[in-house]
Amino acid sequence: MTDQTVIPARAYPDYPAIMTPEQLQVMREKARSDPDAFWLEQAQRVHWFKKPTQGFSGSFEKNVSISWFADGELNASVCCIDRHLTEKRDQVALISQREAEGRSESLTYHDLHERVCRLANALTYLGVKKGCRVAICLPMVSEAIVSMLACTRIGAVHVVLFGGFSAEGLAERLVDSGAVVVITGSMAWRGNKAVPYKDTLDEALRKAGEKSSVQFMLVVRTSDEAVPMLPGRDYDYHDFVDHFEADFVPVAMHAEDPMFMLYTSGSTGKPKAIVHATGGYMVWAAYTMGMVYTPRANDVLWCTADVAWITGHTSVVYGPLANGGTTMISDSLPTSPYPGRWFDLIDAYKVTMLFTAPTAVRAMMAQGEAVVQKRDLSSLRLLGIAGEPISPDAWLWYHDVVGKKRCPVADTWWQTETAGVVLGPVPGVQSLKPGSATMPLPGLEMVILNSDGKAEAGATAGALCIARSWPGQCRTIWKDHERFRQAYFSMAPGLYFTGDGARRDEDGYYWITGRMDDVINIAGHRLGTAEVEDALGEDHRIVECAAVGVPHSVKGQALVVFAIPNRTAVTGVDEKDISRLIVNLIGRYAAPEAVYLVPDLPRTRSGKIVRRLLRKIASGETDTLGDLSALSDPSIISTLCERVRSQI
Numbered sequence: 330m331t332d333q334t335v336i337p338a339r340a341y342p343d344y345p346a347i348m349t350p351e352q353l354q355v356m357r358e359k360a361r362s363d364p365d366a367f368w369l370e371q372a373q374r375v376h377w378f379k380k381p382t383q384g385f386s387g388s389f390e391k392n393v394s395i396s397w398f399a400d401g402e403l404n405a406s407v408c409c410i411d412r413h414l415t416e417k418r419d420q421v422a423l424i425s426q427r428e429a430e431g432r433s434e435s436l437t438y439h440d441l442h443e444r445v446c447r448l449a450n451a452l453t454y455l456g457v458k459k460g461c462r463v464a465i466c467l468p469m470v471s472e473a474i475v476s477m478l479a480c481t482r483i484g485a486v487h488v489v490l491f492g493g494f495s496a497e498g499l500a501e502r503l504v505d506s507g508a509v510v511v512i513t514g515s516m517a518w519r520g521n522k523a524v525p526y527k528d529t530l531d532e533a534l535r536k537a538g539e540k541s542s543v544q545f546m547l548v549v550r551t552s553d554e555a556v557p558m559l560p561g562r563d564y565d566y567h568d569f570v571d572h573f574e575a576d577f578v579p580v581a582m583h584a585e586d587p588m589f590m591l592y593t594s595g596s597t598g599k600p601k602a603i604v605h606a607t608g609g610y611m612v613w614a615a616y617t618m619g620m621v622y623t624p625r626a627n628d629v630l631w632c633t634a635d636v637a638w639i640t641g642h643t644s645v646v647y648g649p650l651a652n653g654g655t656t657m658i659s660d661s662l663p664t665s666p667y668p669g670r671w672f673d674l675i676d677a678y679k680v681t682m683l684f685t686a687p688t689a690v691r692a693m694m695a696q697g698e699a700v701v702q703k704r705d706l707s708s709l710r711l712l713g714i715a716g717e718p719i720s721p722d723a724w725l726w727y728h729d730v731v732g733k734k735r736c737p738v739a740d741t742w743w744q745t746e747t748a749g750v751v752l753g754p755v756p757g758v759q760s761l762k763p764g765s766a767t768m769p770l771p772g773l774e775m776v777i778l779n780s781d782g783k784a785e786a787g788a789t790a791g792a793l794c795i796a797r798s799w800p801g802q803c804r805t806i807w808k809d810h811e812r813f814r815q816a817y818f819s820m821a822p823g824l825y826f827t828g829d830g831a832r833r834d835e836d837g838y839y840w841i842t843g844r845m846d847d848v849i850n851i852a853g854h855r856l857g858t859a860e861v862e863d864a865l866g867e868d869h870r871i872v873e874c875a876a877v878g879v880p881h882s883v884k885g886q887a888l889v890v891f892a893i894p895n896r897t898a899v900t901g902v903d904e905k906d907i908s909r910l911i912v913n914l915i916g917r918y919a920a921p922e923a924v925y926l927v928p929d930l931p932r933t934r935s936g937k938i939v940r941r942l943l944r945k946i947a948s949g950e951t952d953t954l955g956d957l958s959a960l961s962d963p964s965i966i967s968t969l970c971e972r973v974r975s976q977i
């Protein structure tokens with residue numbers, strides 16, 4: 330680990346830092362000594378119909394109850410649109426670049442207001458009221474963002490569903506959430522693959538049958554081909570919505586009224602819907618994005634996350650718009666239709682802040698430096714990262730090659746459950762360490778429990794927990810508060826357990842070591858799969874790798890490694906080299922049972938490696954792989970199975 334590399338904040342003299350290090354320290358101290366006063370002050374970042382006078386109430390103990398700004402009233406769409414209408418009416422709020430259609434669309438705050446109001450009227454006409462759930466299953470088109478905001482204008486709870494879910498997966502979520510309306514598209518292109526949104530939803534609704542509460546479906550026409558519409562249930566989005574009035578009086582929401590739910594995976598297979606509350610979420614989106622991404626005049630923030638993820642909610646929609654920024658969406662891929670596509674889009678749209686996942690950085694790295702050097706990336710001023718650990722190597726590549734050492738890299742650690750950034754730098758204010766998500770934003774009290782369950786101050790390692798509630802904390806799991814309590818509050822009394830392991834160094838910087846549930850035990854030696862991956866990640870000959878534990882008759886568990894070799898490296902790497910590297914960097918006990926060189930790894934569309942599948946493939950349990958439809962490229966599975974079979 331290269332904790333020794335420190336890039337001082339003064340390395341970016343031109344970066345418009347929002348405060349001095351001393352001011353940041355004052356904020357931290359204030360948040361610590363008087364949290365309620367601190368958060369009530371931060372709450373002023375959003376527009377309230379009725380300003381709150383209460384901060385936090387509740388407890389992490391017993392049944393767990395969490396409430397913030399309880400006497401406040403607001404509407405999220407007003408925080409994101411109406412409050413900017415006087416000063417920024419003609420400023421672009423949303424750029425939607427449509428690779429599939431070869432065109433883009435820019436909506437000003439005024440346009441966005443009109444579109445959101447029309448849809449709010451249309452949904453109301455269909456019977457949607459405050460508290461109703463509305464499912465949104467759309468590709469990256471402007472209607473996705475308009476739909477989310479229109480729900481919040483009515484007070485309906487949006488449930489954004491990933492378009493890559495199978496019909497089975499969608500049916501389960503539609504039934505569980507009790508959605509009454511679905512907003513979808515006819516289809517989408519992902520690279521050169523067609524994704525049939527409407528067909529899959531039709532099938533999902535057939536499967537759900539009586540158990541579904543869906544009465545209407547609005548279909549955005551995303552291709553020229555006609556899709557079958559069910560009379561009385563299905564409406565063409567624009568034919569229907571565009572006739573409604575472009576004004577809608579926003580519904581005043583209590584701060585604790587639910588704003589949206591988002592399905593995420595836990596340690597069990599059953600998906601869980603994380604519930605976020607209106608007031609706390611909006612303050613959190615405005616605060617975290619205001620601290621880390623800080624939109625200024627003429628800034629364009631392009632967060633490449635799919636809208637069906639928490640990053641898509643907070644970093645694409647609510648964070649940038651609450652701060653009056655310009656947000657960009659795109660249905661492009663970094664390597665398709667040609668390597669370097671994203672760099673051309675950055676130049677074409679003068680993107681100033683690029684926020685992506687480490688997996689995309691690694692994909693760019695694999696294309697080689699020459700692809701970047703050919704492009705003009707001078708519009709960029711900040712680079713962001715979230716979603717998974719990034720190796721110091723990849724971090725430095727992003728920083729040096731894409732950012733030309735001019736742009737700070739903000740590695741931000743957060744979760745669906747935290748709603749926004751928890752660990753991350755205030756750019757230009759804090760020194761950066763490649764591979765570290767820096768430290769908590771003011772107001773977050775992190776605790777690391779070591780293997781004895783003790784919380785030590787200073788340098789330590791163990792289970793990453795949060796000691797005190799923060800406004801963006803999720804309130805419950807939909808219809809299963811007990812599961813919520815069990816999953817997050819049962820490990821240590823009075824602490825929220827993140828599920829992640831972390832190390833804190835002498836300077837107070839945090840290094841995420843990966844999910845605690847991915848720890849394997851080889852003959853009594855505990856080994857983090859992330860430890861192995863970090864070790865290999867430092868070798869230039871390996872683009873990316875995943876380590877998993879498989880059952881072993883003698884040692885209990887054994888390590889298996891899947892690695893993507895870097896074809897652009899000067900020297901190659903083979904299986905034996907990889908074993909040797911691990912033994913040398915970690916120890917003999919970590920010597921892998923098998924190493925497979927592979928062209929790619931199974932990933933979700935948000936880029937996370939699906940280790941569950943790798944474990945099964947590595948242990949030869951290939952007939953129980955389950956549903957593969959949420960993978961970004963399911964065809965990789967047969968390649969991996971073949972590779973494993975041929976090496977046995």
Ligand code: 6R9
Pocket residue numbers: 593638639640714715716717718719740741742743744745746766827828829841843844935
């Ligand atoms: C925002 C998001 C949450 C899990 C989280 C952790 C991993 C997220 C990270 C990171 C290392 C970072 N994670 N950010 N690991 N460094 N900067 O991704 O939410 O989809 O809920 O995933 O992702 O393991 O617990 P979500």
